[in-house]
Amino acid sequence: MNTTTKCTRPQYACTNEKLKLIGSIDGYFPDFGHHLENEMGGLWLYPIKVLDGFWMHFIDHTAKTVSCYMQADEFKNFPHKNEFYYNHGLGHTTVVAKRTQIAPEGSLGVVVTYEFKNEGKEACECSTAFLARVNLRPLWLAEEINVFDGTEDEIKYFENENMFVAKDNRNPWYAALSCSVAPDDTRMGQFYGPENTTGNGVSCEYTHHFTLQPGEGKTLKFYIAGSFRKEEKAVSECKKLQQEKDFEQEKEKKYEDLYKVANLEIEDKNFENIYKWVKVNTDWLTLDIEEYGRGIIAGLPEYPWWFGCDSFYTLQGVLCMGDYKLCRDTLSLIHDYSVKYNGNGRIVHEILPNGHCPNYGNTQETAHFVTMVWKYYEWTKDQSLLDETLPYIKKCITWLQEQDDDNDYFPSGYGIIEIAGLNMEMIDTAVYTCEAYDCYSKICTLYGETEESEKFAKLSEDSKEQINKELWDDRAGLYCDAFASYETIEKKKDVIDGMLKEAKCDHVREYMQLLLDERKEDGNKERGWLLNRNWVINTPMEIGIAPIDKANRALEIMSTDEFIGEYGMYLNSLSQFATMTISTGVMAVSQAMYGFSDEALRLIKKIFKTFGMATPGSISEMSPDYGCFTQAWTTYSVMLPIVRFFFGICPSAVENKIYLNPCMPSEWTKASLGDVKVLDGSISISYEREGSQVKLNIKNNTDYPIVLKGRNNIIVNGQEFNEQEISQSEVEIVYDIKESSK
Structure with missing residues (x-):
């Protein structure tokens, strides 16, 4: 003991x-x-x-x-x-x-x-x-x-x-x-x-x-x-x-003003307090050096510099916090250094606060950048950043296509998980590239490039189809880590063996050996491989491209003790050795994307359980109490599920509308989110549920209408509700729900 x-x-x-x-x-x-x-x-x-x-x-x-x-x-x-x-x-x-x-x-x-x-x-x-x-x-x-x-x-x-x-x-x-x-x-x-x-x-x-x-x-x-x-x-x-x-x-x-934006009020005051501290931690990680740039750094004390990957997660949460300037400054900084050091469309991985770039970028980061610039526009309606970055975004798209040298829709190279030797066709790179093609298609539409838009809309759909076909392992009920040939995996056997030595589950080791044995005859034929069950196999659900049946099956499996520990989602289910706020956060977003708000809240609470265990007022990078004592992408893991999914706020600059699709956890019977910055103003929402009846009060301080959407569980006057456009600046809506969110 x-x-x-x-x-x-x-x-x-x-x-x-x-x-x-x-x-x-x-x-x-x-x-x-x-x-x-x-x-x-x-x-x-x-x-x-x-x-x-x-x-x-x-x-x-x-x-x-x-x-x-x-x-x-x-x-x-x-x-x-x-x-x-x-x-x-x-x-x-x-x-x-x-x-x-x-x-x-x-x-x-x-x-x-x-x-x-x-x-x-x-x-x-x-x-x-x-x-x-x-x-x-x-x-x-x-x-x-x-x-x-x-x-x-x-x-x-x-x-x-x-x-x-x-x-x-x-x-x-x-x-x-x-x-x-x-x-x-x-x-x-x-x-x-x-x-x-x-x-x-x-x-x-x-x-x-x-x-x-x-x-x-x-x-x-x-x-x-x-x-x-x-x-x-x-x-x-x-x-x-x-x-x-x-x-x-x-x-x-300064901090009082910070609290007022996207101000959460719920009955659980401890949760509410930690939510505020996450905002504070984000502010601590802002770094401005006039001659080198301003942006969000990854973490303290070990990573006080700017990253591509970390930022593209973090900034989604920063948008929910309402800090448009920090989001724009960070994206501009990454763009400018990518142009300087690469120039060919590749996005840098990290920039030190002296202007030095020691890593020119992983494949996934280029796709993630395109998507993040588009998300910034959709949330803020600030087109100036798109204007500035569009020439390089076009290069980004070309560079991504060049990485897919065998035209199978899956670019090669390192993804988020930088495991030496596993620079193959990784699932996170494939998924984020699919999303980048879709965002680029919308960008082209915005700029009147119809033919280009149609081309990449189709490419995104084709990529999604291939991901759901080739990277789905029906036997395991999970998405695969990578797409590769047996010969490629055999060459990287030492890397895989190194991962398997830490595996705690005998059935996983047996499965992996069975997989290697049964594919010996494949030679150079590529197929999906579920190598180490890393957290990035969540990414098809994170961005919502997984069909409902596959998503439900995978999310249910990944909600078990094989994947989830005391403090959140393991980095991989083989070793069950480490947990990070980003692995738990992507899982929470994935659950919320498919309507499982209760499970998403359970995961956020696991993150919050680590609050103050290393440093009073902070949540550590590595759960529960090591690594950087404060880490930027925790902002994504907390803010995005709550603002984007629980309260359902989704502004669309293209459509000049603010979509609202709340899916509240069952234990939040009373909740409000005040002064959420969207487009040119802000909105405030209060939610109250008694039994199956919900009262939703909305204050709209923008020049754009709100479109209230339903998740096939909203009943108005006995009929299933689809959507309703609301032009009033203040309104109360009463509706019934079939059942509490799962």
Whole structure:
């Protein structure tokens, strides 16, 4: 009997769109990270690191043994700031302390505030020493673009301004630190606090001596800023932080405004609260570097850069959140770098926040990009992005066709699951390409290219037919992972064997061996292979191209313990080793697509079960408590099922209508979603069910009508309801449902 956690030292983030400060919730800054080994924490002002961290040493001279580096015994996370509390951990002293840190909006720095208070009846003679370890260094793989870290960081102190200024000795990278209270002493050089961090950094320290009478407090503020271009910029940013502007009020208002859009209200207040935190986490992951671009990054702390695949999932949720600008900025960024690095229609996989592209893109990402640009237009009616990207979208479509070198409708190359060696004709690539052809057909119609539109509408239909024919395994009742010949699979046998070694289910191993044995005579004939039952076999249901009979059968099988664990959907049912929010999220969307809202809600709750298990206020990338402590595509996994399917909101810019097709989970008898941005305005919906009767209140603050649709379970005046166009700005509709959603 045992219990376990993979989060032995929880981390946090203090962020704005310019920087990310990452440390552990005890207030320390341990070395960690695998992309840049032991360097992923600290203060990052992309594309450079500024600090390894900072530490406060405290002495109560009136106590015998109180001399220690302060380690928090309580941590509180807020959307806009972090708070650390120091009580019993300081030892036998009547002094308590609180540390608050905030990254003001638009700033290139952070403000760190320490508040000391004497809660005793006698005066306390105190000393503090604030030590910061500067470590000016570049991003992961910077050497590939000939950017190298210097051999040391140089530092100087300007006494009249209480300011340290440090510089990398090879590059124009700067750090500036100052203090609100003139120090009694300072020092700089090669020394460390409680953690001996790696790198070519340098340390600086402010020392203060003060007396605290009973009940008296003392506040020390430290301002830390940086620049990857000029010393003057770092200094001016540091001085801006000293202006005592109400940074907290500004950030609080930002998040209050964020909550108001797509505001969910249900009886389950815990669920409602986590839903808000998902919005907050998304904001934390916005990164804006003027000369390199603005967009949503994948996750913290290991993936603080821009991705194709991750973004195309995430942005579907971002649209539901109403952040049109973030969606547009991210798509523009990915487009621009794809043009720069590829130019042939291929979409890049990842862009570092120094403009470097280490991976030119997986096949699936090119298809996903075309689809996402179209979804952006349909939701916002902003055609300018289509205008800008259309020339490259045409190249994307040509490039995708070129990857289908045997004309079987299935492009070759890596899909979402980047398993070395499995760069075959993968199901996710085939499915998203089918969807991309359909979206491209609609784009062509919008631009009056009728012949091209008809061509790709047919190609999309033909692709869908082939997917449902060739990639459906009727014996298993599931879609296949890949389309390949026996010879191809035989060559990749070592990869498959490696996956099978982790398999827990004997019947799965037996099935795989049977599959390999029975197909020996196939030679180079291609057919569908159900190799490792990865989560991407959900994708035909995710986008709705699976026939109802196949979808129902597959979804029922994949709702079992073979595929679903305590925290969601396994990455594959062979090993049942790992779960991610994206695998669970795609399953939730798939279930909701076919009307199984109860099952979709069950999956979202599994994701929510992991809330705060690694970091207070966050949901981890790897369920329940490891990987990145906050991950962008969780936004897709939560927002899309709720907004798009439970409430059924589906705007159509082409048709100048907003389709509404609610399919609420049975336990949500009262639910509302307020101020959902669609097209040129917003809509609000409240839903109330008693027995079989539903009251739907709709407020439409757009210039377009709402079309209420039914799922063959709505009864109005005794008749099955199909659809009704609603032109009123506010209306109440009463109808009956045959039965609760499954």
